[in-house]
Amino acid sequence: MFLAEGANAVLESLDSRTAERPRTDVREVLATSEGLRRVPEIAERCAASGVPLWTVTERAAACLSETVTPQGLVAVCEAPATDTATVLAHRPSMVVVLLDIADPGNAGTVLRVADAAGAGAVLFAGETVDPYNGKAVRASTGSLFHLPVARERDADTVLTACRRAGLLLVGADGAAPSDLHTAEESGRLDVPTAWVFGSEAHGLGEYGERLDVTLRVPIYGRAESLNLATAAAVCLYASARRIRPVVE
């Protein structure tokens, strides 16, 4: 169970319930009168989908909230029992693997980018933060409810599963000898791909060698590096430009 906070996340959680393959189940919604006044669609959608809606005090809403200025809108959600194998069974043409990404804001932002670029799944591998961490949910701005995610502590299991699902394992690595643009132009990215991203501090570490290829985003200026989300955006859109992913 996890909490999804704010108008956007609560609406997305209610919408995802009516999706063909529901990814989360909303147990109930807790909202202040002020919150319901500002976002009347919430009461409508709760009624339409039979989700219990409880009006709570500002004080109760503040206790439930992790943010400084609570919106007074919280959905109590059940995380789907997905695992890596189930998520890959649909044979997505683009998958994102987050390797030891401890920062929830970074993980959530990459989830949003993965959704925009048409990834079919995001796998939280190794010591990566819980996808249902409050800050990660907020940073994903609803994308957590759009595409399947799974968490697996053993990173090798994730990489093996991706390889078995027919995905090319491509790692982003600022120190790689090959660059993204050259790989893209040579047709290297025209196949179903699992993009693997490590943390800004530690990169891919020992896992780099186990991938099919590592690529660097070329740095044309004098910046030392890109941050995780912007590097992921450039990599995933390079693949998307070639694959033109169709999302179910």
Add this chain to the structure above:
Amino acid sequence: MFLAEGANAVLESLDSRTAERPRTDVREVLATSEGLRRVPEIAERCAASGVPLWTVTERAAACLSETVTPQGLVAVCEAPATDTATVLAHRPSMVVVLLDIADPGNAGTVLRVADAAGAGAVLFAGETVDPYNGKAVRASTGSLFHLPVARERDADTVLTACRRAGLLLVGADGAAPSDLHTAEESGRLDVPTAWVFGSEAHGLGEYGERLDVTLRVPIYGRAESLNLATAAAVCLYASARRIRPVVE
């Protein structure tokens, strides 16, 4: 005058002083004994370049700092007196225009992306935050010291100057009918370009019509949008892939 905080920023500020075209002048460096012990290069470089180095108490360092855990390393810098015309006089092949970007973290992160993608200048237009705002400086992770920036309150002046400098004015707009990939493939981005980014909340507003073209980053999945920095990364690298900018 502005403060650059942390080991990375202080070292970059000292390095930029010895660059061919100095962009900032470091007046003095203030550091705690602990800070100097951790980063001994700072004392060396101050001595080599004749910049006064003052040892200060932890308490003084905390007062100078805007961060929760101060590193005890601060450079007092003089902002260069650059204006839009001077910055464009070098005829850069890629320029970034930030239009009414109030959030310093966003502005600084885009500055870092612009540096990585090889932009020749970043113009802070309209109500955009001061480039020397402490949070913007930190988010730029040193890129403020790498490429010329200028601030100009009148956004029309900036757009006119870009057009006179021979730059195609391209705006990023999630609602634009043309998409980035199609424009890129048709050769539309093979020319010197000024990329114009508005805020996430208000977009390009009335300025959209005054540009040569507006393009959207295609959304393949179900995300509503990308955040400013990730959208900028995708756009600037699309141009960089075509132009292959050479930074002086």
